Amino acid sequence: MDVLDTTQPTAPVTGGSTPPPEDTIVELRGIHKSFGENHVLRGISLSVPKGSSAVVLGGSGSGKSVLIRHIVGLLKPDRGEVWVKGQRVDLLEGNALDRVRLSIGYLFQGGALFDSMTVEENMRFYLDRHTKLSKGEKQDRIEQTVEDVNLSKTLKQFPAELSGGQKKRIGLARAVILEPEIILYDEPTTGLDPISIRVVSDLIVRLRDERGISSVAITHDLLAASIIADDLHFLYQGRFIESGSLDELRASEEPIIKDFFYGTEQYGA
Ligand SMILES: Nc1ncnc2c1ncn2[C@@H]1O[C@H](COP(=O)(O)OP(=O)(O)OP(=O)(O)O)[C@@H](O)[C@H]1O
């Protein structure tokens, strides 16, 4: 039967398209996005199975952050479909969009901590805004989450007093504190030394393995990608020119990908 029912207010918003299978938590279908003449995304499709980590690789300015912003509805595609948990995020507005957003943690490329607040105050501000937990519950959640990233000692410190790696880990704690089902990581390890890259990447893997959190991570960093990724996708000129496991990408004959792997391995990520 081919009947489109848009009358039920409680029905998930699908825009009349067939939703992805239940075990696909995020799906992009044929996404195009331009800013003026700049055609950044030119037909991006991506399926993220529940509980898995997808990694998007690509050069600076290739559109990685633009891509990830579509998943939380911060950008709307010119064309294509954005599915999160069986709903069309590109069609959602208002409360319905907010509800989906609350199940998504977002580690921003720039960190997104308030400089004028301590680590603890940053966390509390976020909980105050988005939850109705009691004061005690909030305090417990803050202490537990910061403990999870091994930074309890920084609770009373200001972001300016933290190292780059500590800031990333606190950013991670902030992304996790609302207990999301999905986390989007925009450059979680950029600018870190190899040991910190491992620490942050291991944390991301732990969140997947212990809590079943699905993720999409953007990175330039092969060490991080090798630890985090279940599947990788290489973005170039608005399209994924290769997708697969790390070994599959390494074996790619595509010159751009060979350059990427050769360059970063040769000169350090
Ligand atoms: N809000 C916007 N308005 C206009 N142009 C934008 C906007 N956001 C991104 N762009 C453009 O889209 C392109 C891709 O930007 P994006 O930030 O996604 O790159 P990126 O792959 O994340 O790069 P980097 O690795 O440096 O973070 C750039 O040319 C950028 O100028």
Ligand SMILES: [Mg+2]
């Ligand atoms: Mg970016």
